[in-house]
Amino acid sequence: MQGYRYLLAALGLASSLICSTVFAAAPQLAAPQQTMPQEAVAQQTVAPEDDVETQLPAGEQRALLEGERWFNLMQKALTEFNFNASLVHVQDQRIEMFRWLHGHNSENEELELLHSLNGPEIHIIRRGQTVSYFHSMSSPFSVRANNMFGPIPTAFFREFENISKAYDAVPMGGARIMDRTTVHVRLLPKDQDRYGYSLWLDRETGMLLRMLTLSQEGEPLEQVQLTALEITNEPNPELAQILDLNLPPVVEDIHRGVSVQHEWQTNYLPRGFTLVRGNHHRLPITGIAADYFLYSDGLTRISLYVSEDPEAAVNLRHSGLESLYSHSYADYSVTVVGRLPMATLQRIATSVRR
Structure with missing residues (x-):
């Protein structure tokens, strides 16, 4: 027991x-x-x-560099763009829907808002390096962090170099997602000890539109899919409102x-x-x-x-x-x-x- x-x-x-x-x-x-x-x-x-770095054929080297370039374009889009998005997060039998806003204030400090659209009411607010969590069934609190803990892996908000020891980024063609042309990038583990990932990135902006976490057998374990996306020159007015909020203590x-x-x-x-x-x-x-x-x-x-x-x-x-x-x-x-x-x-x- x-x-x-x-x-x-x-x-x-x-x-x-x-x-x-x-x-x-x-x-x-x-x-x-x-x-x-x-x-x-x-x-x-x-x-x-390996003690000696394996010399890959020139074509494979170019493919890996291209995959890394697309990953870094995604990282730039996630951290630098002003956007208003909706997404669906599917894991096992659970389906969660979120609205996701990102932008910058006049001092170039990142502002971010993620809130649930079904199930218990959840709001996550990031103002620079302070992230505040609000849940309808618990007391709110804030923590010091550079990113939210949410459906998108925190590694996607950093450059590819941070995961390059364990993964290769390989472009695999593309598909149409949300009526946009995409590039399909596979994050392939360099060993058999972890899962892989498939990313579909908007060919025009590099923005992440879809993500799959894949088992060793290629079976999907988790999926994140954007269902709406608006990229703007100015941040969404709703983000300005969080500047005046009294956030819970850290x-x-x-x-x-x-x-x-x-x-x-x-x-x-x-x-x-x-x-x-x-x-x-x-x-x-x-x-x-x-x-x-x-x-x-x-x-x-x-x-x-x-x-x-x-x-x-x-x-x-x-x-x-x-x-x-x-x-x-x-x-x-x-x-x-x-x-x-x-x-x-x-x-x-x-x-x-x-």
């Missing part, structure tokens, strides 16, 4: 990475650029990379300065993943104490929980877009949560040693 409750707790933390439940855990994720104290760093071994992460309590060695991580932060805290629901580590390859994240309680998790697993795998040893247990294939999570969990 305790293991089942631990599964529920870990799944709750996993689901908090998506927009609909970010309100419960966003303070823990508010500062993805925050580096952790040196004493809190777990030893780790990353999947080996919530500081109470775990940020808490070091891990034990030394752990992660003997396997997929290529490109680096440690973002680590701390020690008790999990929601169960109250079980665990050392926590957050890793990122720039596009997706891995949450690793290691507890001194060997009965905290008894070889549990849950497959989906956000998967979970746990493994028990004689005197400790490990749970890994992330948007990665089950085999990858299993390999990470079973590699953790004292």
Whole structure:
């Protein structure tokens, strides 16, 4: 029973990475650029990379450079354009609809608004590096962050270089989306340890119009589709209204300065993943104490929980877009949560040693 409750707790933390439940855990994720104290760093071994860079044929090199160019055009469109968009986010049986506004004020500070059009009322407001979350069923709060946590991966708001160790960007032709001509760009993993992505970008502006998260077998796991888009010279007047709002106070992460309590060695991580932060805290629901580590390859994240309680998790697993795998040893247990294939999570969990 305790293991089942631990599964529920870990799944709750996993689901908090998506927009609909970010309100419960966003303070823990508010500062993805925050580096952790040196004493809190777990030893780790990353999947080996080739010692010598493989020389690709000239045609393949040109294709990769073209894919990278389109990705950076998308990043520029998402961060520099004034736009008013509507989108649909499909994940499993859940369908969410949002309105999305982006622009800049007179001081060139980014302004952004995302609000739900079905289900519980959700509003997310970004004013520069302050992001505020409003939910009809919880108290509002603000966090320090450069991007919202929502349907669009935060890596899409940064240049391709940030994910180039783990992915190749390859143009694959195009299609017609929203009556616009697009370029289809595949984000192909450089290994079999993570999911791939398909992006359809407006050929005229580079704007993201559609995104698919794809399993290793090419099956769609998640879809984001714009249903309306207006790009303007001036920001939408609604964005000016958020300049006068009294936003909720910034919530500081109470775990940020808490070091891990034990030394752990992660003997396997997929290529490109680096440690973002680590701390020690008790999990929601169960109250079980665990050392926590957050890793990122720039596009997706891995949450690793290691507890001194060997009965905290008894070889549990849950497959989906956000998967979970746990493994028990004689005197400790490990749970890994992330948007990665089950085999990858299993390999990470079973590699953790004292």
